Amino acid sequence: MSSSKHTIRNRVSFMEQQIPAYAPILGILGILIVWEVACRLEIVPPLFLPAPSLILSAGWEMLSSGELHQNILASLYRIAVGYAIGAVCGIVFGLILGFSRWVDAILSPIVYSIYPIPKIALLPLIILWLGIGETPKFTMIALGVFFPVVINTFSGVKNVDPIWIKAAVTFGSSHFSVIRKVILPGALPMIFAGLKLAAGTSLLLLVAAEMIAAQQGVGSMILHYGNLMITTKLMVGVLILSILGLLFNRGLGWLERKLLPWK
Template structure:
């Protein structure tokens, strides 16, 4: 084997080399160690940046008292309900707009005109419509999830190869079978991109809604301890939000691998 072929083979082997599992937590571990070191050296006042150990200590107190579980339960109920409603309706309407030329021509301009409106700005109006309670918070999350899922579903349907659709219709497939067996599988990668994008939007709207109009929830907890200037518990709430976002992302990634194994 020539020297050039050996070099190429070594480069290909390097590119194909598997990344060890611990690499995914290496960056976080280094960041936490650096953070703890800075705090131990008193380079930053604890009020502005408490040490991770102090945050975990106060977080344990919140868990032991049961307060944290009340906040987490309230937040999970809102975000799961709002996300499920917004994603389901977004996928259904996105499929309809992508499949029907009449629906596309009539309703797509409406969707794109409403989409840029900051959804949290509509919360006072939604509270006026639905009253004070859980429904406005679930509704604002559903609204925020609806648009990115709808737009990505619509784009995914439009990107499906038209030759496959025409072939299915030519062989006598009904509209329902064309959607179920041709359009939906072809659009799934783009749909999941929208679902992942919507997960971040849902978390953002959850915190915003809880800070404005809630007694319980992670957002309400963060605001409460921020007003009291108890930075450790505030930061623990932020860490819980980060963990929720990570769990949502990993859950969607797992579901994507199950539903789209060819990807």
């Protein structure tokens, strides 16, 4: 019996071991080393997949000329505005859906029927409605963010334990207080799940919109160098998108830890 308890304790201790902060870096470095060696040995033609050292050299050249930061700033501006609009509208609408059975019964079928439509397919129609400029790009990104946030917020509200709500009402909490102190905190984990899911979607739609209807931006830059078959500079754009995705995820994770310390 004692031996069994000791074995279980060892397994739990092993599972709770802290992962070193440098562990994720090891995986990235390993991939870069294998990638560089494969390119140096010409296992992969440089035109198809340039070595990381050549990509970094091209990135430094683009940074020195000012080309890179202009495209990054244009993309960051678009994604910041579109993401903020989509996230705020999605959270508010998801809370309304979760609180009102009438709104849920009337609008939920509409939300779930529009959600599977590829948003990029709507871009020509959005351009027709809103004209050529930044507004269609903001709208595309906002639509891509809106639906995952709405659905996750709605699910989060519905999954709040009814016992918590009954306990708050029993102790005399007002309707607004129950929403602010019980339902909203209880739904936050699902809301953040939706925000993280929407972050990847927003990058995807940003690139697609910039490739179709933009003169500046990371997506436009990738398309331009792809047409010229300058793959080193094309891969610089892909690397930037990867970094932006990582920063998005880390930033939302940090915000989640601050707002949900109990989680």
